[in-house]
Amino acid sequence: MYSPIFYFFLFVLFLRCSIANTSFEPQVRNYHSSVYIENKLYILGGYNGGPLNSLLYLDLSISFNKDHPPWFCLGYHGIPFGVFKAAASFGGIDNSTIFLIGGERSEKEINYVYSFNTKSFTWNDSLINDDNTPKWHVDIQGVTDRNGKIYIYGGWLSGIRSNELSILDTRRLSWKTGPSPDSQSGRYGHTITLLSNGIIVIIGGYVDGGGGLHEILLYDINERKWSSMITQGIKLSYRIYHTAILTNDNRIIVYGGTKNPLDPDLVVLDTNFQPFKWSTLEVNAINSPPSLFGHTANLVGDYMILAFVPEPPEVPKPPVKSNRYFMSKGMIFQLFCESAPFTFHLYLSSI
Ligand SMILES: *[C@@H]1O[C@H](CO)[C@@H](O)[C@H](O)[C@H]1NC(C)=O
Numbered sequence: 118m119y120s121p122i123f124y125f126f127l128f129v130l131f132l133r134c135s136i137a138n139t140s141f142e143p144q145v146r147n148y149h150s151s152v153y154i155e156n157k158l159y160i161l162g163g164y165n166g167g168p169l170n171s172l173l174y175l176d177l178s179i180s181f182n183k184d185h186p187p188w189f190c191l192g193y194h195g196i197p198f199g200v201f202k203a204a205a206s207f208g209g210i211d212n213s214t215i216f217l218i219g220g221e222r223s224e225k226e227i228n229y230v231y232s233f234n235t236k237s238f239t240w241n242d243s244l245i246n247d248d249n250t251p252k253w254h255v256d257i258q259g260v261t262d263r264n265g266k267i268y269i270y271g272g273w274l275s276g277i278r279s280n281e282l283s284i285l286d287t288r289r290l291s292w293k294t295g296p297s298p299d300s301q302s303g304r305y306g307h308t309i310t311l312l313s314n315g316i317i318v319i320i321g322g323y324v325d326g327g328g329g330l331h332e333i334l335l336y337d338i339n340e341r342k343w344s345s346m347i348t349q350g351i352k353l354s355y356r357i358y359h360t361a362i363l364t365n366d367n368r369i370i371v372y373g374g375t376k377n378p379l380d381p382d383l384v385v386l387d388t389n390f391q392p393f394k395w396s397t398l399e400v401n402a403i404n405s406p407p408s409l410f411g412h413t414a415n416l417v418g419d420y421m422i423l424a425f426v427p428e429p430p431e432v433p434k435p436p437v438k439s440n441r442y443f444m445s446k447g448m449i450f451q452l453f454c455e456s457a458p459f460t461f462h463l464y465l466s467s468i
């Protein structure tokens with residue numbers, strides 16, 4: 118006879134397999150973070166009436182029905198606290214660790230940086246003990262360079278728009294403070310993109326004076342110098358909580374954000390021009406996504422993946438609060454980077 122322990126073990130095994138098999142429906146959220154590591158798109162935290170602690174991933178190495186993306190929730194490996202408006206990026210020796218930095222948290226703010234090892238599925242909250250640790254910033258984004266350094270600019274620093282540049286070396290586990298541009302450049306809700314030539318491009322955000330997108334901020338990580346640029350091309354007004362992804366041919370695709378409704382959601386900053394040039398894209402309006410803000414965008418192959426997209430308003434909401442009410446939509450659309458002008462094939466998918 119097998120012992121009850123054995124049956125329990127089998128049951129747990131069965132449960133885990135069946136959970137892994139079940140299509141998981143994440144809640145709609147804003148102000149979450151996303152990191153792409155080894156074919157997996159990780160989504161961390163976010164806000165939906167309160168800070169979320171979920172850690173989800175979508176395995177993009179396997180093919181799946183786009184209408185049912187197989188989101189997997191890491192359950193008890195989730196973030197030890199609810200968090201939103203934090204920075205998250207990859208790092209470590211082999212780029213396989215997620216670093217979660219700052220942000221609004223549900224629990225007492227003790228350690229500014231938490232790391233999640235995507236191989237061992239373990240969190241580490243005590244990896245950095247450094248006097249250079251920055252003051253607590255919220256509303257930040259980070260970008261990793263080829264040496265595993267995460268650059269973070271701006272953010273919300275206890276009541277002011279920050280113009281600080283902090284650099285987290287994820288291999289040496291230490292912080293450095295970089296030079297700051299002039300104090301008028303403090304901002305939050307902006308994007309930070311690293312070009313292949315080592316220039317960081319800061320776009321939009323809530324800036325003093327509410328500047329439009331024609332004025333962008335640049336930081337050269339090799340020269341350690343700030344500069345600003347007045348762009349050419351179409352004129353775009355302010356934009357906050359948008360996303361920016363970099364294509365292989367050095368174009369920055371900006372999507373959504375809080376902005377003038379007359380400005381298109383999807384705009385492109387071509388950094389192959391000097392000065393950089395803004396333009397818009399012809400997109401099939403029937404399949405276009407709604408306006409989003411506080412979402413995430415990641416480039417995976419030729420796809421820009423936007424997460425998360427709420428139910429379209431025309432879908433009648435059930436009268437009582439239910440899971441369905443919170444059901445979210447993920448969205449995937451294809452982007453042919455190699456041809457110009459490029460076309461979008463947009464796929465709307467409900468999870
Ligand atoms: C569960 O996963 C297995 C292995 O990946 C697969 O063969 C099976 O079709 C899945 N079942 C369902 C109901 O999705």
Ligand SMILES: *[C@@H]1O[C@H](CO)[C@@H](O)[C@H](O)[C@H]1NC(C)=O
Pocket residue numbers: 240241242243244245290
């Ligand atoms: C966390 O990281 C530090 C620095 O690498 C290491 O010394 C410590 O053992 C780690 N803790 C855990 C629980 O992995």
Ligand SMILES: *[C@@H]1O[C@H](CO)[C@@H](O)[C@H](O)[C@H]1NC(C)=O
Pocket residue numbers: 210211212261262263264265
């Ligand atoms: C880590 O990622 C950076 C940035 O994408 C890349 O340049 C570098 O080669 C990667 N390093 C390793 C060890 O994979």
